[in-house]
Amino acid sequence: MNSRFPKAADRGLAGCRTCGKVSPVTMGCCPRCGTHLHLRKPDSIRNTVALMIAATILYIPSHLLPIMTVVELGDVTHNTIISGMMTFWRTGAYPIAIVIFTASILIPLLKIIALSWLCAAATGKVHPSPKTLGRLYWFTELLGRWSMIDIFVVGILVSIVQLGNYMSITPGLGAIAFAGVVLLTMFAAMSFEPRLLWDRLDDMNPAAPDAPVEAATLESGS
């Protein structure tokens, strides 16, 4: 326990994750909005790791299987996410190629790595530096949704390119796998508990509880 910064959990208080009201955890549900109260999200690390493993496994078929199949005048071409990106790169549409590379390949991978790192820090396997890691956590939560872009592109192309014998597009299994990756990493980020990082830090540097436990002062700013 760090004496300078009292923890709500040490007093048996829990901040509601929906409305922010602080109430004793023994109440069970938030008296204001009815959300279940927890000191820490239950089984946070276990859930995050499980969801991440599932996402990592799905990540492989999502890039190997075609996300859509284009039939143009009898010619059948299977498009994967990577081949779609390469087409843009070859035709000189570099900004779009970079956007697709970032959204579909880089972000899911970075998210899995970042969350693994966060889980390792929260369990004490690596030294936690909560301020940097907190920023990392916030960043992964913010970026994850942009990976959905390829799924939307498939949806749009499949429905608009239905030109009979001339050209038609059907979705492929890769699209489902990729949507799975995006959703699983989003759920994994949501189930992670950033407060565990600070708990870890306090366990490592226990300060003598000489000062009375008092609420910390506020910094006001715009």
Add this chain to the structure above:
Amino acid sequence: MKGAISKFRRSMISWPKPREDVRFSACHYCDTLHEAPPVREGKSARCARCGGLLYENQPASLRRASAFSLAALMLMALGHVFPFLIMDAATLQKKLTLVGAAMSLMADGFQALGIAIFLFTMVAPLLLAGGMIYVCLPLMFGRAAPGAFLVAKWMYISEPWNMVEVFLLGVLVSLLKLAKVADVHFGVGFWAFAGVMLCTAAAVSGIDREELWDRLEVAKL
């Protein structure tokens, strides 16, 4: 005298608070417990330990949230009626609406993807904008609409799943992909959804979570 004026002013710019002895606020990131006195309009309180946002006092929060979410709802209706992508290929013209995109994925046997598109681009923005106006408009007159607590909760749950901006970028990429096959251009729906994106972003950043829940709590009593 000066103290009295500032106290009066503070009561003017702040919202009615539920009766409590001491207000506490716990940081969402590091769980540090703070005493939570009201802050002036336009100011925010940040965690003394990690710097995370604790709560804020946004000017005209309810008015801004209702106005922007009403605009978002109206634009959403426009966006569903008009196509967002129009393609001229040889002799036929194809128009694509959002519902059409979700339906054709389902017709191809990819129900899961169709439902995902349906949820992320139609249900989540509707819950967000519709829920906000349902909760905020009566609250401006000090009333809580029936079921307002549940609606407000769902509004916050749907927030991370609102992917209108990602969808718009997807439309842009599709347009570039199709440009070599056919003559494709944006329809009114695209611009309407761009408006939805801006309005929901403005509404979400304008709403003051602390004020919303405090007012709901007071209105319920």
